[in-house]
Amino acid sequence: MSSTCFLCHRCNKPLKISPDLSAMQRRSLEAQHRASPSPKMPVSGKLEDRTSRRRHPDPGRTSQEGACCPFTLLGEPSTQRTLDSIQNTILETFKIVSGQKDVDHPLCVDCMDGLLEELDAQLTLAEADNQKYKSFTERESLVSDEEREVLNAELQAELQSLEQEEARLTQELQDVDQEHARIEAEKAAEAETRELEQQEEQDLKDYAALKMEELELTGELSSVENQLVYVQGQLQSLSKTDILNITFTILDEGPLGIINNFRLGRIPDIQVGWNEINAAWGQTALLLFSLSKLSGLQFQRYELVPCGDHSYIKSLTSDEMLRLFSDGSHNIFYDNKYDRGMKAFLDCLQQFVKMLQKEEGLFLPYRIHVKGGMLEDTTGSGKCYSIRTHLNTEDEWAKALKFMLTNLKLILAWASSKYYSKK
Ligand SMILES: [Zn+2]
Known part of the structure; x- marks a missing residue:
């Protein structure tokens, strides 16, 4: 029995191999054995139909069973490998290395659902574009050469007008940017002015406090000086006194x-x-x-x-x-x-x-x-x-x-x- 372990290419979750897939692999190997009982090298023109290109059935999508993305197996550790499977593996590897074939990767059910939804959306868009192109082609076939020239001229004039409008709007945008920068500078200047005004106010308060202190100290100084003068006078008077x-x-x-x-x-x-x-x-x-x-x-x-x-x-x-x-x-x-x-x-x-x-x-x-x-x-x-x-x-x-x-x-x-x- 094979012990191959597969991982989802998108989310790296391990893939569960459906029992149906195992039975299908076994039937495929039996069919190969019957089709080529000899271990001789197969004819090269039949290599593309060999069963090493296995098809993964989607357990949740029975309608797409067997038609889901095929992928390549490398280094299968099974001991029951046949010469035919080895040849197919080598052939597939050669094609991948030589760029003749893209590498397919296994996907889990959730990633497969997501991928299918994306592909459906892309398909819808492509179909809408296709419809538009078809309608344009039909309309184009109905227009005469003169009308096409006139239309081209009109479109050229409109393009020119639109380019002028674009230039004008670009200039306007630059003006607005400049105005915005000027306003920002003004705001910064106003903030700085407010800060300086607050600083000035604080400085004035400090100055007033210091001035008050100076006045008090000056008063104290003059008082002490007066006392000194008085005491000196007393001392002089006493020193002259004939006690x-x-x-x-x-x-x-x-x-x-x-x-x-x-x-x-x-x-x-x-x-x-x-x-x-x-x-x-x-x-x-x-x-x-x-x-x-x-x-x-x-x-x-x-x-x-x-x-x-x-x-x-x-x-x-x-x-x-x-x-x-x-x-x-x-x-x-x-x-x-x-x-x-x-x-x-x-x-x-x-x-x-x-x-x-x-x-x-x-x-x-x-x-x-x-x-x-x-x-x-x-x-x-x-x-x-x-x-x-x-x-x-x-x-x-x-x-x-x-x-x-x-x-x-x-x-x-x-x-x-x-x-x-x-x-
Ligand atoms: Zn996945």
């Missing part, structure tokens, strides 16, 4: 020395309260403390601690606190701390005076004797007055304090001229 003269006022015209409206000392006729005397001592200590800071003088042995009406002097050798305030109940018979405090103050004042005499050549009207706690009236009587309360009268004590304040008043005037008048 010592403003802060301290010493009067020594009366029997008592007065500093910042506080009387320092008391006499039998004027019983100044101890609170006032203590406050006057506080102002005096603050003045000498300020002068020492201003001139950079560091006192030896003592440290001034100005503290209002409770000011005192700290001893640097014994950590003793010597008071510059009293409530009048101090023991007048002993060398009490109040007297020692006032002596210590004189010591500090003398250190400052010595510095002035040495560096500035300034001499004061009342000489200070630190050891005895005395102030000597070198301008007049030459008498010494003790600054202590012990073994002293109120008159002499008050005079000693007044001399001390007079010295301080002169020192104050010198300090004002030295530190503030040049500015």
Whole structure:
């Protein structure tokens, strides 16, 4: 039995071989065997009728059975091949190779249906064309030569007119194309213009924001500049201010020395309260403390601690606190701390005076004797007055304090001229 496998030429689906085809092949082979029982080469003129050109029956088309497209089998793997079939195969191959015959291909039922429909359509068109040609031929035979010439002339004129119309339409098409290109360019330009306008609007907004920021910063700058000018003016004014003269006022015209409206000392006729005397001592200590800071003088042995009406002097050798305030109940018979405090103050004042005499050549009207706690009236009587309360009268004590304040008043005037008048 043959195991030949066929594929559809169009869709490559495997073809099912109909049992009728197998029976037909078998009958054909038997007929061949009967017609040429000998294995000799057949006569060449009969080759075209040999059965290697097999006819495929269409299983769905019984009316076309045996008339469907024949095709050629090559390389049949059957072991029952006869010499005749081999000769036919060679002959068919030769015809195909030499171009005497087209290769036929097997088709499946669906592709065959499609092919037949296409061929039917082509046939219909060809028949319609044939009818038209026939009618034209009949009409042509009826037209005379003169009429044909006239007709040809008319057709030529019509052709010329149509060519002109074609040229005109071509030109019109070109114009329309150009117009279209121009409109496209205009659209692109409009889009670009819109974009630029939006960009300009945004730029204007940014500019306005920056301008506002600039105005704010300018306002801040002018404000700061005004503040600077004001502060510089204040600084200049303060630097010219004689802070010592403003802060301290010493009067020594009366029997008592007065500093910042506080009387320092008391006499039998004027019983100044101890609170006032203590406050006057506080102002005096603050003045000498300020002068020492201003001139950079560091006192030896003592440290001034100005503290209002409770000011005192700290001893640097014994950590003793010597008071510059009293409530009048101090023991007048002993060398009490109040007297020692006032002596210590004189010591500090003398250190400052010595510095002035040495560096500035300034001499004061009342000489200070630190050891005895005395102030000597070198301008007049030459008498010494003790600054202590012990073994002293109120008159002499008050005079000693007044001399001390007079010295301080002169020192104050010198300090004002030295530190503030040049500015
Ligand atoms: Zn197919």
